[in-house]
Amino acid sequence: NAGVMQNPRHLVRRRGQEARLRCSPMKGHSHVYWYRQLPEEGLKFMVYLQKENIIDESGMPKERFSAEFPKEGPSILRIQQVVRGDSAAYFCASSLQGNTEAFFGQGTRLTVV
Amino acid sequence: DQQVKQNSPSLSVQEGRISILNCDYTNSMFDYFLWYKKYPAEGPTFLISISSIKDKNEDGRFTVFLNKSAKHLSLHIVPSQPGDSAVYFCAGGGILTGGGNKLTFGTGTQLKVEL
Numbered sequence: 001n002a003g004v005m006q007n008p009r010h011l012v013r014r015r016g017q018e019a020r021l022r023c024s025p026m027k028g029h030s031h032v033y034w035y036r037q038l039p040e041e042g043l044k045f046m047v048y049l050q051k052e053n054i055i056d057e058s059g060m061p062k063e064r065f066s067a068e069f070p071k072e073g074p075s076i077l078r079i080q081q082v083v084r085g086d087s088a089a090y091f092c093a094s095s096l097q098g099n100t101e102a103f104f105g106q107g108t109r110l111t112v113v
Numbered sequence: 114d115q116q117v118k119q120n121s122p123s124l125s126v127q128e129g130r131i132s133i134l135n136c137d138y139t140n141s142m143f144d145y146f147l148w149y150k151k152y153p154a155e156g157p158t159f160l161i162s163i164s165s166i167k168d169k170n171e172d173g174r175f176t177v178f179l180n181k182s183a184k185h186l187s188l189h190i191v192p193s194q195p196g197d198s199a200v201y202f203c204a205g206g207g208i209l210t211g212g213g214n215k216l217t218f219g220t221g222t223q224l225k226v227e228l
Contacts (some may be wrong), residue, residue, distance in 0.1 A: 004156070033216070042119075042202060042220035043157070058213060091156050095214060101147070102216060104156035 003026070004094050004105035005074075006077045012111045019079040021108045025094030032075045033102060034067060037089045043112070049075060116140045117205050119219035121131045126226050132190040134222050136203030139184065143205035147178060147216065150187045160201075161188070193226045200224070 005024040013019050025032050030051050035043040045059040049069035060067065064082075069075040079086055089109050093102035118137045119145050126132045136146075149157035163170040163177045164184070170177050176189045190197055201225050204216040 006156075031214075035216075035218070040220075042117075043216075043218040045205075045215055045217065048215060093156075093216075101159050101162065102214060103159065104149075106154070108155045 002101050004029075004092055006090075006092050006105035006108050008108060009106065010109050010111070012113060013082050014113055016081050016082055018083050019110055019112075021077040021090050021110070022074045023055075023077070023092030023094075023105060024074040025092075026103055028102075029094035029096055031095045031102075033067050033093045034075075034077050035090065035091045035093065037102075037107075041089070041097075043091060046077075079110075082110075084102075084112050086110060087112045114221075116217050117203055117219040118203075119203055119222050121222050121225040122220070123225070126193045126224065128195060128226055128228050129192045132188075132193045132197065132224055132226065134188040134190075134201050134203070134208060134224065136186045136188075137184060138186070138205050140205060141184070143217075144205045144208050145178070146179060146186050147204045147206060148175075149202045149204060149218075150197075151202060151221070157202055161184055162206075180198070190224075193224075195226050195228060197225050198224055 032049045034046040038052045047060050047067045048056040064080045066078045089107045091107045093104045095102040136169045147162040148160040150160050151157045161175045200221040202221045203219040204212045
């Protein structure tokens with residue numbers, strides 16, 4: 001019974017490149033959340049998705065960031081034309097419908113050089 | 114707009130003593146609150162939660178207290194153990210349309226339990 005799986009664990013990108021972060025939720029979970037933790041800060045909500053739907057993206061930057069959770073396959077957080085300020089730990093969490101407990105993955109640490 | 118605040122960035126406690134981690138919030142609409150524990154290079158791990166209609170929830174060595182009038186909650190760990198050393202995040206949760214939940218996290222408190 002694998003937990004929430006995120007890959008890669010570490011990702012290095014040059015400024016202007018694209019970053020793709022993947023998240024496979026726990027088995028049976030259809031709700032996925034993405035959070036970002038900047039250095040010295042807490043986790044900030046970015047987006048909440050269900051299969052094929054974005055439910056709440058109020059925490060997503062207006063440009064360059066997008067997320068999807070297709071019918072098949074993992075959820076993807078995509079950052080286009082990365083800048084140094086995008087360097088952070090990105091955490092994915094999943095939950096059962098109506099369940100208050102969200103289980104987190106180990107995170108992807110993005111470093112933009 | 115910091116809706117959940119953890120004003121103490123760090124706390125040091127001796128093994129066997131009580132650890133008290135504090136959290137304040139400004140959003141009265143939170144339906145529940147949670148505490149997560151995080152080790153370096155790992156994701157947060159759920160520890161304990163409390164509904165907004167309760168004032169106390171206990172699970173083993175961990176007890177969470179909620180004071181709604183003061184918009185304050187605290188996590189008590191007793192007795193504290195060296196393995197409890199980690200960053201503790203407080204979070205407020207609200208049920209979204211569709212049954213999912215959105216968590217708003219504080220900035221965390223680094224707990225160090227010393228021998």
